[in-house]
Amino acid sequence: MAHRVDHEYDYLFKIVLIGDSGVGKTNILSRFTRNEFCLESKSTIGVEFATRTLQVEGKTVKAQIWDTAGQERYRAITSAYYRGAVGALMVYDITKRQTFDNVQRWLRELRDHADSNIVIMMAGNKSDLNHLRAVTEEDGQALAEREGLSFLETSALEATNIEKAFQTILTEIYHIISKKALAAQEAAASTAIPGQGTTINVTDTSGNTKRGCCST
C-alpha cells in the first residue's frame, strides 16, 4: 500500500496542527503534504494525519502532521492526538480576531496535554486576504515574542510560508534532538536509554522514544 512505500528516513517527527475551527488547518496540511488546496474542504471530524519526507540539515526527516477538529467540544479524544508530538503549529486566521484571541487557550491546551518541550510555532493564516485583515502582523509578532514562539504569516491558498513554517519547526526540533543526543552521548556509556549513539531513530512505532528525546 502507498503508505508504506517511503520508509527511508532518519527521523520521524510528529507535529500537531491546532487552532480554532475554520482557520485553515486542513488546507495547511494538504498544501504541505500534497501541494493541494481546496476552498470547500470539509470540516475535520475526529483525527487525521498525513506525512511528508524532507531534508533538514542533510538529514531525511519524515514529518507526520496531525490534524483535528477545531471545535473545543472534541477535545475529549485529543489525548491520543498529542501523544508523542514534538512540534505544534498553532494557527489563527488573520481575518478573524477571535481566532487570534483564542491563541492563549490553545497554548494552555498544549501545556496541559502535550510534552513540555514541544516546539511551538504560531501561524497567522490567510495572509492572502489582506483586505479583510483583523489582526496586524505586529500584533502577531508581539504575542509570539511574549510567549517565546516562532511566528510567520502564512497563506495556504497562495502557498506562502507554508514550507518555511514547517521547515522552521522541523529544524528547531532537529536541533533540540541533536543536542539531546550529544548530551546523552556524553553522559551515557551507561544503559541503553533512547538516544544512545549519534543517531536517534525515532520511528513511528515508538511514541515513547520520541517523548524521551525531548523531555529527558
Place this chain on the structure above:
Amino acid sequence: MQDMNLYTIRAVPFADVRSIRRHTPAFGWQYIIVVLSSGLAFPPLYFYNGGVREFVATVKQHVVLLRSAEHANVFLVNDFQNPLQRTLSSLELPRAVSLSIVPSTPVSGGESASQENGERTDVDVLDGSPSIRQFYRRERQKVHDPARDISMQLLEKFSLVTKFAREATSQLFWETPSNAFSLFERGSSNLSAIDSSQKPRDDVLELPVPVPPDPLELDKLSLAWGKPRQPPLGLEEWATFLDSEGRVVDSKALRKRIFYGGVEHKLRKEVWEILLGYQSYESTYAEKEYQRSNRKTEYEIIKNQWQSISPEQEKRFTKFRERKGLIEKDVVRTDRSISFYGGDGNANLSFLHNVLLTYSFYNFDLGYCQGMSDLLSPILFVMEDESESFWCFVALMERLGPNFNRDQNGMHSQLFALSKLVELLDAPLHNYFKQKDCLNYFICFRWILLQFKRELEYDQTMRLWEVLWTHHLSEHLHLYVCVALLKRYRGKIIGEQMEFDTLLKFINELSGHIDIDVTLRDAEALCLCAGENGSACIPPGTPPSLPREDGFLFNSELDDTVL
C-alpha cells in the same frame, strides 16, 4: 467441437468467468451472456420467465461482482484490476481467494443446473451453487450431507458463545489442517504468533505475520446468517403497507422490509418522516398534513427567535455570534460537491444555515457542533423543505444528540460497546487492539459520530441510514457495521502489524471504498449471531437508544445505578 460445446449447458467455474452481461429488455425475453477470461463469450442464455436480476443477486453472494464502469449491464466477476479489490483479494476472503488460488475444477453437471435455472431465487445459501462448493471444497471432502450443514451453522453459533476460536480460511494457506479438532484448539491460543514477530514494520511488504484465525469467519457467517439484500421499497409495494387513509398497518413488517432493501428515493421523504419519528405510523394522510402545518408554524416561531436579533443586540451576544460563526463556516463546506449544495449563492445553503441555527436555539444546551451539518445535509436533500427538515433533524438528534455532548459520554459509551462487541465476536482482534493500545477505538470515532456519512457515497449514506433507522434486529446495528468492517480487514490490520497511527490512517482511507450492501449483510449476520450476548455488550441508554423513559429495562441493577 468447440462450437458444439458452446451450445451445451455445462458447468463453468467462476474462476474462468470474466464478466456477465445482462439483458433485461422491457419487452421480450431476458438473457445473459457469460464472457470467459479467455475472451470467449457464450451464446445468450435465455430466462423465459424472468429471473435475471435474481440470478445476478445470487451470483453476487458467491463472487465479487463489480458493475462495469463502461456499461451498467455488465458485471465483472472477481475483477481485481482495481487496487482496493486487489488488496481485498490478498486478505483471507475465502470466496475471492479460493477462486483465484484453488485450481479451477469444473463442477459437476448436477450442481450447475441450479445455476442455469433462472427461476431459482431463494437458493439455500450453504448448499447452493458451484462457487460455494468450491469455497468449501476442502471441508466438503469430509462434509457433504445437509444435516452437516445445519450442524455447521449451530457450531458457528456455539463457537461464538463458548468463545471457541474457529479455523480461519487463512489457515488453509498457512498450514493444511489434518483434522478439524486440532483447529479449534489452536485457534484460541494463536496470539503468541504475533508477539514473537515484532519485526520493524518497515520491512513488511507482504503479510509475513500469521494472522490468528477469525473465530467467526465473516464470509461463512454472512452466507449462513445474512439474508441477501433486496431491491429498495418502491411505490407500489409501499401502497400495500398502508390502509386507505394512509396509516401503516404493520409497522414491524414495514421496518423489516426497509431493513433488507432500503427505500426508493422518491419515497424517502414520506418514509423517512415516519422512520425518524416525526410522523407516526398510525397517522392518516390528514393527520400528517395537520402535523405538517402545525409544525411549520412552530418552526417559524423558533426561527424568529434568532432572526429578530438586531445587529446591536448581536454585538452584545457573544454566544450567538460564536454559534452563528461556526455554522456559517461549516455550511459552506458541507457536501459542496453534490449539485444540490453546489455553486455560489445556492439557496439550499441558506436552508442548511437556518435549520442549524434554529436548532441551536431549540436545543440551546447542546448548541451547534461540528458534524451536525453532515447529519442534516441528507435530510434537507430528501425533504427539500426547511420546516420538515428541521423537525426530522430534531427527531434524529433525539437519538444522536449525545454524540455531541460536551463530555462526549454518548461517544464514549458507543466506543465502549464497540470494544465489547469486538471482544465477543473476534477475540484475537480484540487482543491485537489491546496489545497496540487501541482499545479506546478512537479509530472508529468518525464512523460512529456521523453514522458513516464521511465514509460512504451520498446515496449509500442515505441507504445505510434508513436501514439503521428501522431498528430492526437492533437499535445499534451501526456498531455491528463497525465490527463487520474491522473484521473484514482484520487480516490486513494484524498481518501488517498496524499501530495506532497506521491503523487510523488505514481506517480513514477506507472512506469511499466501502460496499454498503456487503457490509450490511455482514453486520446483520454478526448481530444475529451475537444475539443476546451482543445486546448485553451495549449498556442501556447508549445512543441511538432514546433516553430511557420508553426503553424497556430488564436489568433492575443497572436501573438503580443510573438512578
